Amino acid sequence: MTWRETLRTGVESLRSHRLRSGLTVLGILIGIAAVILTVGLGQGASDTISSRINALGTNLLVVTPGSSTGTGGVRGGTGSASTLTMADAAALSSPVVAPDIAGVAPTIGRSLTLTTPSANWTTTVTGTTPQWLSVRARTIGTGRFLTAEDLAQDAAVTVLGSETAAELFRGDAVGQTVTVNGAQLTVVGVLASSGSSSGTTQDDLALLPITTAQQRALGGSSRNSVQTIYLQATSSQGLSAAYQEAQNELMVLHRATTTTGPDFSISSQESLLSTATSVTQTLTVLLAGIAAISLLVGGIGVMNIMLVSVTERVREIGLRKALGATPRIIRRQFMVEASMLGLIGGLAGVGLGLGLAALLSRTLGQPIVASPTATAAAIVIAVLVGIVSGVYPATRAARLAPIDALRSE
Amino acid sequence: MSTTDLAPAPGRPGTTPVITLDRVTKVYRSGALEVRAVDDVTLRLDDGEYVAITGPSGSGKSTMMHILGCLDVATAGVFRLAGQPVGDMTEEELAAVRNQRIGFVFQQFNLLPTLSAWRNVELPLVYAGLPRAQRRERAISALERVGLGDRVDHRPGELSGGQQQRVAVARALVGEPSLILADEPTGNLDTASTVDVLDLFDELHAAGRTVVVITHEADVAARAGRVIRMRDGRIVDDTGAGGTGTGDTGTGGTGAVVAGAVDAGTPDPGVGPPAGRTAFGGGPIGGPPAPPSAPTLPTWVEGPR
Numbered sequence: 182m183t184w185r186e187t188l189r190t191g192v193e194s195l196r197s198h199r200l201r202s203g204l205t206v207l208g209i210l211i212g213i214a215a216v217i218l219t220v221g222l223g224q225g226a227s228d229t230i231s232s233r234i235n236a237l238g239t240n241l242l243v244v245t246p247g248s249s250t251g252t253g254g255v256r257g258g259t260g261s262a263s264t265l266t267m268a269d270a271a272a273l274s275s276p277v278v279a280p281d282i283a284g285v286a287p288t289i290g291r292s293l294t295l296t297t298p299s300a301n302w303t304t305t306v307t308g309t310t311p312q313w314l315s316v317r318a319r320t321i322g323t324g325r326f327l328t329a330e331d332l333a334q335d336a337a338v339t340v341l342g343s344e345t346a347a348e349l350f351r352g353d354a355v356g357q358t359v360t361v362n363g364a365q366l367t368v369v370g371v372l373a374s375s376g377s378s379s380g381t382t383q384d385d386l387a388l389l390p391i392t393t394a395q396q397r398a399l400g401g402s403s404r405n406s407v408q409t410i411y412l413q414a415t416s417s418q419g420l421s422a423a424y425q426e427a428q429n430e431l432m433v434l435h436r437a438t439t440t441t442g443p444d445f446s447i448s449s450q451e452s453l454l455s456t457a458t459s460v461t462q463t464l465t466v467l468l469a470g471i472a473a474i475s476l477l478v479g480g481i482g483v484m485n486i487m488l489v490s491v492t493e494r495v496r497e498i499g500l501r502k503a504l505g506a507t508p509r510i511i512r513r514q515f516m517v518e519a520s521m522l523g524l525i526g527g528l529a530g531v532g533l534g535l536g537l538a539a540l541l542s543r544t545l546g547q548p549i550v551a552s553p554t555a556t557a558a559a560i561v562i563a564v565l566v567g568i569v570s571g572v573y574p575a576t577r578a579a580r581l582a583p584i585d586a587l588r589s590e
Numbered sequence: 591m592s593t594t595d596l597a598p599a600p601g602r603p604g605t606t607p608v609i610t611l612d613r614v615t616k617v618y619r620s621g622a623l624e625v626r627a628v629d630d631v632t633l634r635l636d637d638g639e640y641v642a643i644t645g646p647s648g649s650g651k652s653t654m655m656h657i658l659g660c661l662d663v664a665t666a667g668v669f670r671l672a673g674q675p676v677g678d679m680t681e682e683e684l685a686a687v688r689n690q691r692i693g694f695v696f697q698q699f700n701l702l703p704t705l706s707a708w709r710n711v712e713l714p715l716v717y718a719g720l721p722r723a724q725r726r727e728r729a730i731s732a733l734e735r736v737g738l739g740d741r742v743d744h745r746p747g748e749l750s751g752g753q754q755q756r757v758a759v760a761r762a763l764v765g766e767p768s769l770i771l772a773d774e775p776t777g778n779l780d781t782a783s784t785v786d787v788l789d790l791f792d793e794l795h796a797a798g799r800t801v802v803v804i805t806h807e808a809d810v811a812a813r814a815g816r817v818i819r820m821r822d823g824r825i826v827d828d829t830g831a832g833g834t835g836t837g838d839t840g841t842g843g844t845g846a847v848v849a850g851a852v853d854a855g856t857p858d859p860g861v862g863p864p865a866g867r868t869a870f871g872g873g874p875i876g877g878p879p880a881p882p883s884a885p886t887l888p889t890w891v892e893g894p895r
Contacts, residue, residue, distance in 0.1 A: 186716050193704060193705070197704045496700065500702070501717075502685065502688075503688055503700075504713045506685060506717050507682045507685040507717075508681050508685075582661075582662070583661045583662075584656045584661045
């Protein structure tokens with residue numbers, strides 16, 4: 182008996198029990214769809230995070246306070262501030278000290294509520310310098326960005342993200358006034374939308390001169406401290422040089438030695454990325470594990486149905502054996518039917534999973550990415566589930582004695 | 591696989607007995623109860639015979655049919671098909687024997703309801719590995735032979751009982767087997783259909799095939815050239831036993847073994863049996879030229895269960 186005959190017989194047999202085959206397939210289908218969805222969700226989340234990290238700018242280094250030495254290391258308390266300061270930022274701006282650093286943008290920020298006479302909106306309020314725009318690779322939409330003069334005068338001005346502007350004002354925001362933490366700020370510009378599809382964060386913010394933020398809007402104990410310094414390297418080749426320069430300069434400024442270790446850390450986009458993806462990967466594995474359980478249940482369903490099918494078709498099996506079917510052919514027949522259930526379930530599950538992924542990513546605004554590899558793997562897994570579930574029933578069918586089979590009523 | 595060895599030697603009718611049973615016993619156990627469904631039966635059926643095996647229910651005739659059809663293995667004794675001891679065969683070999691040497695007709699027809707008539711008929715050819723076009727051709731010609739050339743694409747449910755059984759007969763003969771085994775083939779048929787099916791068996795017999803019909807109906811048995819009556823697992827009457835009793839012992843010496851010696855149990859040797867033509871075929875017994883081994887004493891073969 183050729184494989185083609187076996188396949189033909191399998192299709193006929195599944196078709197003759199449409200409802201039952203359909204219900205069995207459903208188990209596999211749901212499992213596969215769940216796998217596709219969860220893996221896609223994880224992939225989408227990881228893509229979102231990496232696109233956000235990439236959207237920070239290009240060739241970016243991020244300096245944050247705190248020692249990057251382990252908890253067991255001794256931290257140097259040699260008199261310098263344990264946080265970063267404006268002086269650090271100024272030093273790194275020097276082309277002599279750091280020729281490979283093209284731009285420096287110190288920031289401090291907090292989540293605060295902006296109020297207007299007619300609306301209020303809570304967002305991240307960030308104090309920074311004019312260089313922020315180029316370092317973070319953003320462009321101004323309307324009005325102007327912060328200037329050095331604003332900084333020098335602690336000017337009561339702000340630049341809003343396009344989302345923030347839309348939330349607070351109808352029409353043109355430039356020239357309007359918002360109140361932040363008691364300080365009246367004039368909106369001088371609105372950033373162009375980052376164009377990122379990955380959510381709203383990039384366009385929901387308020388920027389003001391870092392001096393204004395320190396003195397008036399954000400307050401805080403140390404009026405000279407900054408939270409984060411963004412550094413932009415001149416080129417991607419200059420990234421590691423920029424890293425070294427920043428590291429060396431800050432070590433000197435903070436009077437850190439190799440034994441005490443630095444009280445700051447510098448991370449690149451790559452290191453941020455790898456941290457973020459490892460988090461999402463853990464999440465994905467967890468979700469996929471849950472999906473795999475539903476797939477297992479689906480597989481048990483296939484086995485159950487194949488066993489029922491063997492019992493029900495005892496006479497047919499007996500007849501086929503009487504007519505010359507070998508045990509091997511009978512086994513193959515049932516294996517093929519089980520794998521067909523798996524395959525159909527896999528294909529339908531992939532279809533459903535992709536459909537739901539498209540639907541959900543539209544409604545939730547959360548991208549769900551179905552990679553071709555994951556999709557192909559899902560189908561292969563579905564067929565494997567069918568095969569594994571088919572082994573036992575098929576073996577039972579193959580072992581049936583033809584006479585017992587023929588005798589049964 | 592020794593299936594090719596099993597092919598009957600054409601043109602030498604009667605040289606190889608299709609079937610020999612040598613003290614075959616089949617015991618069924620259900621709990622403490624032991625049923626000897628076939629009890630120490632020795633029998634020889636020759637090529638081209640038309641045999642009816644009859645007896646009341648429980649006489650063991652169905653078990654006989656299962657053993658003859660290689661569907662079941664004897665508990666003890668040797669069952670040979672064309673010289674080959676079936677007890678030694680693997681499942682795969684048995685399947686090949688059933689496929690190529692035996693055509694089955696069942697009381698319940700046993701057609702697959704989802705398949706059309708020709709698809710049912712082609713099944714043995716499917717397992718024989720023939721290409722589809724050839725299968726269809728042969729299936730249709732088999733259906734034409736049983737008078738159902740116009741019902742090729744009908745499903746069993748669309749056919750009458752008699753037509754269904756004729757489809758089953760077509761299925762039995764499509765592989766050109768040397769032995770047609772029918773188990774109560776007319777048990778579910780009305781009189782007219784019974785006559786149809788029995789006429790078909792007559793034709794097959796006339797065409798040189800060995801036909802074995804298991805039946806409890808006297809008029810069905812009457813069609814056969816030889817009637818074997820069973821009771822309680824034993825043969826109590828065999829109208830054609832003469833053929834086996836007479837000649838063989840003299841000729842080949844080695845292989846014929848089975849028949850002559852053991853036939854003592856069956857009483858009436860000669861009612862002028864049509865089986866007579868088998869007796870003096872002469873020549874060696876089919877299969878490999880048997881080494882002059884000692885007469886095969888009853889070999890006890892353990893069944894698989």
